[in-house]
Amino acid sequence: MSDSEDVLATAASWRAAGETVALATVVETWGSSPRPAGSRLAVSASGRLAGSVSGGCIEGAVADAAKQTMQTGAPQLLDFGISDERAWEVGLACGGKLKVFVEKLA
Amino acid sequence: MTPDLLAALQAAQVAKRPVALLTRLSDGQQCLWPETALPGALAEAAERALREDAAANVTLDGEAWFVHPHNPPLRLIVVGAVHIAQALVPMAQTIGFAVTVVDPRRAWATADRFPGITLIHEWTDDAMLALAPDARTAVVTLTHDPKLDDPALDIALRSEAFYIGALGSRRTHAKRVARLAEAGHGEAAMARIHAPVGLDIAAVTAPEIALSILAEIVAARRGAALARRAAPHATSAAAA
Incomplete structure (x- = not known):
């Protein structure tokens, strides 16, 4: 089982248990991003996390966006990079840039 | 992602069948290849992503798509x-x-x-x-x-x-x-x-x-x- 499959299985089990779930997927990277395109993070409404989209630098910000997407149902395309003030805030120390797609599992 | 699509993706993984998940980034519309017939450029990108086991970004008619291969495990x-x-x-x-x-x-x-x-x-x-x-x-x-x-x-x-x-x-x-x-x-x-x-x-x-x-x-x-x-x-x- 690949780590990406594992995240999907976890997301499916959370949903089966009645939780609202969002999936975040790295769709593009530049420079020294720690996780390649296709890496996934599952977030539940109760705050559970599975998988990763970075080395831990942006997971908090992605989880916030995921909670928004759970409420609105609208997907989001997030941009993180050194030129991005928000990313600077959350600290992409590796100096990489990446795009993360966030969608509700519904 | 709809629960049906997730179930189809997991079924392919259980059957050890290679599939690509395609996502239109503007609105999140998704489909699986080869389950779904796709325009030539997208089908080619899906086939290549599976062969190279690497995700890809494709633009078709001004729309950005993310092509995510799901190969059976090595x-x-x-x-x-x-x-x-x-x-x-x-x-x-x-x-x-x-x-x-x-x-x-x-x-x-x-x-x-x-x-x-x-x-x-x-x-x-x-x-x-x-x-x-x-x-x-x-x-x-x-x-x-x-x-x-x-x-x-x-x-x-x-x-x-x-x-x-x-x-x-x-x-x-x-x-x-x-x-x-x-x-x-x-x-x-x-x-x-x-x-x-x-x-x-x-x-x-x-x-x-x-x-x-x-x-x-x-x-x-x-x-x-x-x-x-x-x-x-x-x-x-x-x-x-």
Whole structure:
């Protein structure tokens, strides 16, 4: 089982248990991003996390966006990079840039 | 992602069928290929993403699509249910390999020693023919017994396996090469065998040897530029 499959299985089990779930997927990277395109993070409404989209630098910000997407149902395309003030805030120390797609599992 | 699509994606994974998930980034519309017929450019991108096992971004009619390949796991065939295999198997599973252990010696290949692992007790050439290694398969022979290792290597060398490793010292390997040459294998085939098996990290214990083997498999898979083994290491059990 690949780590990406594992995240999907976890997301499916959370949903089966009645939780609202969002999936975040790295769709593009530049420079020294720690996780390649296709890496996934599952977030539940109760705050559970599975998988990763970075080395831990942006997971908090992605989880916030995921909670928004759970409420609105609208997907989001997030941009993180050194030129991005928000990313600077959350600290992409590796100096990489990446795009993360966030969608509700519904 | 809809629950139906997630279920379809998981069903493909259970059936070990390669599928690509395509997502239109503007609105999150998704589909699976080849389940869904797609315009030429998207179908080509999906096919290529699966072949190269790498995600891709494609623009079609001004719309950005994310193409996410979901290939079945890489396979590892371990020939020899020996002590090193007991360390190698769980480590390989952690890395994401689907592992099969082949050993006709039933005393070695037991569910006790390899809980939850597919064990094959056929003679090694029959087992290897049935398993049909492909370009997403690694093969490691660990029995130290030419009767068991050689037939497995013979089949592995006729396959597209991306990694073939054989436990044994340089001297053992030289004799093995002579036998495989008699079986009709040329120098190019022989050069595919990693022997002594594993990266030279002066491994001594079974788990250390397993680690060196797995590291070498990952390096082969990722195309890492590695120096071949230099001088034999006096303390390396992998070379024993």
